[in-house]
Amino acid sequence: MTDGSGSGTVSRTEDSLAHQKSVEKYLSLGAAERDHLKETPGFYTRAWRRLKKDRVAIIALLGLVLIILFTIIAPLLERWVGVTYTQTNLRAALLPPGGTYVDAATGETTRFWMGTDGAGRDILVRLAYGGRVSMMVATLALIFSLLIGMTIGAVAGFLGGFVDTLLMRFVDTLMCIPSITLLLLFSVWMKPGPVGLAFVIALLGWTGVSRLIRGEVLSLKQRDYVDAARVLGASNTTIIVRHIFPNVVSLVIVWASLALPSLILYEATLSYLGFGVRMPDPSWGNMLNEARELFRRSWWFTFFPGMAILLTALCINLLGNGLRDALDPRLNER
Amino acid sequence: MTRYIVRRLIGLIPLLLGISFIVFALMNMVPGSPTSQMEFNPSIKPADIERIKENLGLNDPWYQRYFTWLGNALRGDLGISFINAQPVTRTIATAMPNTLALSIPSIILAVAFAIPVGVLGALKRNSLFDRITTIFATIFYSMPTIWLGMMMIIIFGVQFQRWGLPYLPVAGTHDLRSGGGFWDRIEHMIMPVITLTLVSLAGWTRYIRTQMLETINQDYVRTANAKGLGYRIVVMRHAFKNAMLPLVTLIGLSIPDIFGGSLIVENVFGYRGMGQVLVESLNTSNYSVAMACVMFYAVLTVFGNLVADVLYGVLDPRVRLD
Numbered sequence: 001m002t003d004g005s006g007s008g009t010v011s012r013t014e015d016s017l018a019h020q021k022s023v024e025k026y027l028s029l030g031a032a033e034r035d036h037l038k039e040t041p042g043f044y045t046r047a048w049r050r051l052k053k054d055r056v057a058i059i060a061l062l063g064l065v066l067i068i069l070f071t072i073i074a075p076l077l078e079r080w081v082g083v084t085y086t087q088t089n090l091r092a093a094l095l096p097p098g099g100t101y102v103d104a105a106t107g108e109t110t111r112f113w114m115g116t117d118g119a120g121r122d123i124l125v126r127l128a129y130g131g132r133v134s135m136m137v138a139t140l141a142l143i144f145s146l147l148i149g150m151t152i153g154a155v156a157g158f159l160g161g162f163v164d165t166l167l168m169r170f171v172d173t174l175m176c177i178p179s180i181t182l183l184l185l186f187s188v189w190m191k192p193g194p195v196g197l198a199f200v201i202a203l204l205g206w207t208g209v210s211r212l213i214r215g216e217v218l219s220l221k222q223r224d225y226v227d228a229a230r231v232l233g234a235s236n237t238t239i240i241v242r243h244i245f246p247n248v249v250s251l252v253i254v255w256a257s258l259a260l261p262s263l264i265l266y267e268a269t270l271s272y273l274g275f276g277v278r279m280p281d282p283s284w285g286n287m288l289n290e291a292r293e294l295f296r297r298s299w300w301f302t303f304f305p306g307m308a309i310l311l312t313a314l315c316i317n318l319l320g321n322g323l324r325d326a327l328d329p330r331l332n333e334r
Numbered sequence: 335m336t337r338y339i340v341r342r343l344i345g346l347i348p349l350l351l352g353i354s355f356i357v358f359a360l361m362n363m364v365p366g367s368p369t370s371q372m373e374f375n376p377s378i379k380p381a382d383i384e385r386i387k388e389n390l391g392l393n394d395p396w397y398q399r400y401f402t403w404l405g406n407a408l409r410g411d412l413g414i415s416f417i418n419a420q421p422v423t424r425t426i427a428t429a430m431p432n433t434l435a436l437s438i439p440s441i442i443l444a445v446a447f448a449i450p451v452g453v454l455g456a457l458k459r460n461s462l463f464d465r466i467t468t469i470f471a472t473i474f475y476s477m478p479t480i481w482l483g484m485m486m487i488i489i490f491g492v493q494f495q496r497w498g499l500p501y502l503p504v505a506g507t508h509d510l511r512s513g514g515g516f517w518d519r520i521e522h523m524i525m526p527v528i529t530l531t532l533v534s535l536a537g538w539t540r541y542i543r544t545q546m547l548e549t550i551n552q553d554y555v556r557t558a559n560a561k562g563l564g565y566r567i568v569v570m571r572h573a574f575k576n577a578m579l580p581l582v583t584l585i586g587l588s589i590p591d592i593f594g595g596s597l598i599v600e601n602v603f604g605y606r607g608m609g610q611v612l613v614e615s616l617n618t619s620n621y622s623v624a625m626a627c628v629m630f631y632a633v634l635t636v637f638g639n640l641v642a643d644v645l646y647g648v649l650d651p652r653v654r655l656d
Contacts, residue, residue: 173352176639178590178631180597181612185357185628188616189364265478269598272480273613288480296504299488306481313476321472 047250050326057322063315067308071135074128081122082110085129086280089120094298115300117290123304130282131308137198137277138263142256144202145263146209150252153213154240158221168214171207179204180269187275194283197276201266209255216248250327257320261313268309284309338647342640353632354407354625355400361621362396390416403625413622415615422626425611430630432507433607435523437596440530441585448535449581452542453574456550467539474536479595483529483602490525505604526603530595534588541584542577549577579650586642590635 041049051057078084092101097115102108114123156167174182186200220226221244229239264284270276271285272292279286287305295302369383369392387393391402406413412422455464474482491504503522508514514522549555550573558572597609604610608627615623647653 173349173356176349176590176632176635177353177357177628178594178597178635180594181628181631182357182360184613184616185360185364185624188619189360261476268478269480272598273601274617288478288484291484295484296487296492302481302484302488306478306484309478309481310473310476313478314473317472317476 043250047323047326051322054322054325057319057326060315060318060322063311064319067131067312067315068135071128071131074125074132077128078125081112081125082108083122083125085121085125085282087121089116092116092120093118094294094301095120096298097300114304115298117287117301118294118298123287123300126282126287127284127304127308130284130287130305131312133194133277133281133283134264134267134285134309135312137194137201137267137283138260140195140198141201141205141263141266142260144199145205145259146252146256148202149206149209150213150248152206153210154217154244156210157214157217158236158240158244160218164214168211171210174204174207180266183266183270184273184275187270191278194277194281197267197270201263201270205259205263205266208259209252212251212255213248216251217244220244220247254320254324254327257316257323260320261316264309264313264316335644335647339640339644342643346636346640349636350629350633351404353636354404354629357628357632358400358403358625359396361625362399364619403622407629412626415623416620417615417618417623422622425623426608426626426630429606429608429611432605433593433596433600433609436526436530436599436605436607437592439523440527440534440596441592443527443531444535444538445581445585447531448538448542449578452539453546453577455539455543456546456577457569459547464543468543471536471539474532475540477533477536479529479533479598480602482532483525483599486525486529487603507605522605526599526605529602530592530599533595534592538581538584538588542581545577545580546573549573552576579646582645582649583642586638586645589638590631593631593634 074085083089089101092110092112093116095101095112095116098111098113099115100109100111101116101120103110110122112122112124114127117123117126152167152171156164182204183200186203187197190196190200192200217240221239226239226243229243234242267276267283268285268288271283272288274286274289277283277286279290284305288302291298291302291305369386373380373383391399394402403413410423412426414421415425451467455467458464487504490502492501494501502525503509504525507519507522509518509522512518550569552573555568555573558568563572593609596607597612599605600607600609601613608630612624612627615621615627
């Protein structure tokens with residue numbers, strides 16, 4: 001508003017003049033000086049720099065990118081191997097990794113790098129497509145739970161009183177029921193597709209983040225800058241969105257990165273029990289389900305999907321640990 | 335103390351009522367009823383289905399059935415299975431010991447290993463031991479329980495047999511031919527219990543390590559060091575005791591996860607416990623049984639939390655429970 005030069009009322013022209021002057025000054029600076037001016041890194045720039053120094057976290061990030069790439073190039077893999085992910089071939093069933101199948105009629109050879117499943121489908125190609133579904137379900141579940149949890153947490157923390165008590169009692173009650181049982185119930189009820197499944201997982205996954213946000217909002221809303229905003233006439237929505245929300249983002253990022261692996265595991269568990277992603281869509285979880293009967297003799301049938309889940313969850317966990325350290329420098333001592 | 339426990343116990347009543355109401359409502363909003371399988375069976379007449387529904391009380395509105403169920407349940411009658419007309423209590427009575435046989439030893443084992451490993455990791459921070467255990471903890475923490483179980487079956491059940499090594503049975507609670515002696519049952523428990531243990535062990539080790547690290551940096555530990563107390567006394571009396579307090583709460587709060595884990599493990603190892611019964615009953619819309627299973631989990635969880643809170647109060651004199 002004012003440029004600090006003294007006079008109480010600064011007219012619009014003066015204001016824009018001052019702005020123009022500062023632009024000219026900036027342009028007249030040499031390159032080195034200009035770079036120096038830029039050197040006032042914000043919170044996230046500093047966090048990113050800290051993260052970059054964390055070797056484990058960066059390797060985990062790379063690993064995660066590779067896994068995502070692997071699922072993106074699924075159609076290419078399909079063309080390279082020469083079979084589609086739903087193509088069954090009972091004569092090529094349960095081939096071990098690296099096994100080949102020669103078509104008697106055409107003489108064509110197909111090599112299966114991760115072997116084939118009980119119906120003769122290529123596990124490598126199915127793994128790539130299954131990864132798409134698994135990761136999509138987990139990511140959507142995360143987004144949905146963040147939306148529900150943050151809204152409820154913010155409302156409870158901000159309004160306080162009766163609303164707070166009621167909402168938190170509800171959260172307590174939900175937390176007392178082993179979530180897998182409710183997940184099974186919801187899945188039976190809705191017979192969801194992948195998006196629906198993500199929503200079902202989110203219906204139970206929001207409790208943790210809502211508590212976290214509530215606690216943070218409770219303490220943030222007593223800060224002076226919130227009072228200042230209120231005095232200036234800001235509405236509740238403005239205060240939450242503009243003044244409180246930016247302060248909980250880093251907390252939410254850490255929570256999200258640590259919650260995502262468990263969401264992937266939830267998808268796998270539900271699909272394994274036959275209540276999740278349904279055939280013929282592959283997902284890492286329902287590949288484990290398909291392997292149920294045959295995995296004892298054909299280890300590759302269950303090994304690769306499980307390994308995919310493990311590696312993905314591991315990368316996200318390690319990245320999450322790195323993010324926590326980077327975003328919360330107070331914890332760096334550990 | 336007694337007053338606190340009584341008050342908490344009274345507080346459990348609305349909580350359990352709330353849970354049972356939510357779960358009952360959910361189950362009855364699910365389309366598909368125990369009779370929906372019969373509707374595809376040409377040899378069963380629609381009139382018979384109607385009669386079965388009437389007998390099972392399925393024609394009443396669900397809230398009315400809830401109160402009937404609640405009244406009966408309070409008198410210890412959980413109804414009959416919609417599928418084989420067995421009393422639900424009998425189904426539960428055979429399945430429950432199996433679930434407890436998996437979860438209780440695994441809680442004990444996990445605590446017994448997590449405490450020394452976590453504490454040593456914190457005391458010898460960044461040592462080789464600490465690094466290796468942290469790596470393993472992170473890996474097991476990210477591992478799908480299902481897959482861990484399957485891999486154990488492949489290695490210790492199948493491959494060991496092939497290699498001529500002593501191997502473990504891969505499924506069931508006991509040997510069906512011999513009827514199952516004590517050692518036979520133990521043998522069948524080994525793999526499921528280890529699977530279940532490894533999963534919670536990973537998280538708990540990390541947690542204990544963090545707690546211990548936090549505690550040994552506290553002022554009172556520094557004071558104890560400064561006044562010349564021996565290393566052993568500082569670690570065991572000053573740091574360890576305080577670091578272990580939150581563990582009580584953690585175990586209390588982990589009970590739902592342990593039962594969730596046992597549900598999975600039971601399914602992988604074909605171990606007939608509550609988890610398997612629950613999955614089966616949901617698959618056949620057998621809601622009287624499913625309801626009992628969910629309530630079993632809920633009651634244990636709620637009581638677990640209560641016990642954890644009370645124990646915390648007993649162990650930590652700073653916490654006043656009135």
